[in-house]
Amino acid sequence: MDENRARLRDKKRIVVKIGSSSLTHEETGEVNLIKLEKLVRELCDLRNRGIQVVLVSSGAIAVGARTLGLSERPQQTALKQACASVGQARLMMIYQRLFAEYNCIASQILMTKNTMLNAINRENAQNTFEKLLGLGVIPIVNENDTISTYELSQLQQFGDNDTLSAVVTAMIGADLLILLSDIEGLYTDDPRLNPEACFIDKVERLDEEIMRLGKGAGTRAGTGGMATKLSCARIATASGADMIIADGGDVGIIHRLMDGEERGTLFLAAREEHFDLEKYLM
């Protein structure tokens, strides 16, 4: 087994991000309950192994839109906020029930970019995470869409949960970030358009050549593309964490990755000596 993969078995604090398109059925937009249940079981089992786990879950807007009977993802800010408000509560209700079945305590943390830019707020968030993880709780994080989308400037909004999960990883000093996506990982080209595209299973250095491979691959339910995922890798690896992009089609991939199986693209940690999260938020 590759030694970098083998090292994944020793991770102590991990962040798992799951996107809206992985949480909902493509055909109907309804919540995929079986998948959600499996995801929760995977995370509880990690906790039972003694690993501290944070879940970054999207889906507030998608679930809210479905609940309110909208056929499309809303574009208008106020409608997005309304959907997020309905959907976040509903999503948490489902999560709470599922986590309780495995005797796990889950909590909710809603974040905004503004609070991350403010040193006092950031410290508060950090302390809360620290306390929750110490208590064996699994925090479920999302962007506070009802507030963040209010601010029109991109500068004041994470906008996608890939970036949010990388920021959380850096802020809490996690040693691994797993981004569950609708693609297996990084390719030399977009495999949906180019059948010759080759899979890259490990990235040791995020040089210009790698960064150029990021092509926007949006889906109906989610927002982050490959370019976004590569900039997340910048944040996570510079903070000292490994990062993996893996196909969230089967969430059982989480324990397989943690057992060292060679799946997805692994970006190796390259800790910056004077890592400054704020620099990456600008």
Ligand code: GLU
């Ligand atoms: N925060 C948004 C939601 O929960 C999702 C952002 C994203 O798709 O990354 O609906």
